[in-house]
Amino acid sequence: MTELTILDGGMGVELIARGVTSKDGLWSAQALVDDPETVAEVHRDYVKAGARVIITNSYSTIPSYLEKAGLANEYLRYTKVAGEIARRVADEFDGQVKVAGSLPPLDESYRYDLAPADEDALPIYRSLTETLNPYVDLYVCETMACVREACNASQAALESGKPFWVAWTLAEEPGSGLRSGESIAAAFAALTPFNPEAYLFNCSTPESITPALGQLRALTDKPIGVYPNLLHIPKDWTLDNEVSAGYRELAVEDFVGFAHEWRHQGATIIGGCCGIGPDYIQALAAGV
Numbered sequence: 001m002t003e004l005t006i007l008d009g010g011m012g013v014e015l016i017a018r019g020v021t022s023k024d025g026l027w028s029a030q031a032l033v034d035d036p037e038t039v040a041e042v043h044r045d046y047v048k049a050g051a052r053v054i055i056t057n058s059y060s061t062i063p064s065y066l067e068k069a070g071l072a073n074e075y076l077r078y079t080k081v082a083g084e085i086a087r088r089v090a091d092e093f094d095g096q097v098k099v100a101g102s103l104p105p106l107d108e109s110y111r112y113d114l115a116p117a118d119e120d121a122l123p124i125y126r127s128l129t130e131t132l133n134p135y136v137d138l139y140v141c142e143t144m145a146c147v148r149e150a151c152n153a154s155q156a157a158l159e160s161g162k163p164f165w166v167a168w169t170l171a172e173e174p175g176s177g178l179r180s181g182e183s184i185a186a187a188f189a190a191l192t193p194f195n196p197e198a199y200l201f202n203c204s205t206p207e208s209i210t211p212a213l214g215q216l217r218a219l220t221d222k223p224i225g226v227y228p229n230l231l232h233i234p235k236d237w238t239l240d241n242e243v244s245a246g247y248r249e250l251a252v253e254d255f256v257g258f259a260h261e262w263r264h265q266g267a268t269i270i271g272g273c274c275g276i277g278p279d280y281i282q283a284l285a286a287g288v
Contacts, residue, residue: 004288005265007100007227007271008046008054009281013041017277029060032078033069036085043089047097049278050285051271054090054097055140056132058082059104063124065239076131083135101136102126103153105143108145108238109203110169112146112180118235121149125156139164143203143273146180147190154194165225165269166191167200170208172232177212184215197221203273205232206250206258210265219265222246226262228255230276247275255280256287263288 012028015021020038021030031039043054054069063072071078072117083101090097107114108122115121129139139162141153157164168178168187177183188199199216201209206228216224232246259270270288272280 001244002223005053005225005269006026006051006281006285007225007269008043008051009038009227009272009276009278010229010274011042011057011059014277015039015273018042020053026060026065027069028057029065029078032057032061032085033071033083034125035123036077038087039082040085040195043086045278046090046281047089047093047123049282051281053100053269053271055100055142056082056086056102056136057143058102058132062104062106062128064107064178076127079128079131080135083132087135088214098137099135100138100140101129101132103139103141103146103157103164105149110145110179110233111145111238112149112178114153115146115149118148118152121152122155123187125153126159129156129160132169133160133162136162138197139163140167140200141165142167142168142200145169145178147178147182147187148186151190154191154196155267158194163197164203165200166194166196167202167225170201170204170212172208174205174208175211176208176259184212185219188216188219196222198225198269199265200225200227200269201226203229203231205229205248206255210258210261213262213265223268225267225271227271227273228258228276229272229274231274250275252280252283256283259284 144150
């Protein structure tokens, strides 16, 4: 069986647990403003738990989030800080750890209907990669809820000259494709011209990932992977509206059980997203 690459876990929820950000507003970017050293501590804890790829805390260093605090014009400043922190932590571990630059949705997560027009999205993605390029080993276009969003992020990642992965977020109902309703086959076909190095599912329930992974494995021989969340996301949710995302309980041993199943389905990259903390990653590293 191919060796497993272990990713880190969720950053935002972990920063909330450590008291340096909240569940709304700037989300994980707030810690870059107020307490960047705690971001480094979270990265470091994931590496100590067994992660060998850490993702930059640049998920919410985008204009649409930062404008809530009047910081939209400083998005590249905070993106650079996120890159610097991740690189510094990775370099503490003598080449054992790679840094993946996060290329996130440019409006609300999961809301494919709010994804900016191509002519607006591409310049932002390009500026993100230009800023992160000195600090990262690869990019991950993550939480991509629709084909168009993934294509825009992939275009910028391709132009960066660095390897990149694409991670889609899935509909809550297992077997229903992306959150946009587009099929996994259609999403895969649209990305073929960009030639990602790996395809993943992230920020989705373990139950939706399991059938989707089988569909993906049938489409490609490239590396595939997963990093699930512990959330249930209602259709009209945004970070700041009155629609609440629900947390689900998932014991660490059950997460490891899912990981065993995903390994048997061909996954060679596994980590965690929202709610999956260092204890889960440590158990993954020990048990899979």
